[in-house]
Amino acid sequence: GENVEQHPSTLSVQEGDSAVIKCTYSDSASNYFPWYKQELGKRPQLIIDIRSNVGEKKDQRIAVTLNKTAKHFSLHITETQPEDSAVYFCAASQLAGGFKTIFGAGTRLFVKA
């Protein structure tokens, strides 16, 4: 069935360093790839998304890259800050699939001050 694999499950970086989280998806029809950030006990919130007609998108310290051939997409956070500490989820969806979105298992990011 449809699947999204996310790595690593836990990531610890020093403040100011970069963090990279990687996801692969199985359904080649997927065309929308959002990333969500969830702080402890709170709701997941969208931080960036990318569509299949674009290879890279950047928003200040956050960037996402997409390789459709490899069915692989990644989240890059530069100049990490303690407030970046949270769980990050990648997801893949396609409208023709009836609004259904498949989420990765999440990456817990710790940014050490």
Add this chain to the structure above:
Amino acid sequence: DGGITQSPKYLFRKEGQNVTLSCEQNLNHDAMYWYRQDPGQGLRLIYYSQIVNDFQKGDIAEGYSVSREKKESFPLTVTSAQKNPTAFYLCASSTSSGGMDQPQHFGDGTRLSIL
């Protein structure tokens, strides 16, 4: 202020009891979803609905039921058949615009525990 409202924030269930979690949205979104999140884990889809009076089972629908009588509302009932209901439940909604997927908007969640 548009958004998704889940209630209650905390809920306790007794043995053999059914409980209903509320989810209301005023975003005029067509699709609504229920997810279960266990500690340290990802989001698992319970049910989703693309349109009023229609809903589909997700990956872990057993022991749960839903209804979608109004566009704004998508309540989830955790039945006594769900033997391990303790979890954080998240409701979400989304729409399509210009024929493209849009991100899901989440509520603040309901934390359900067994007494």
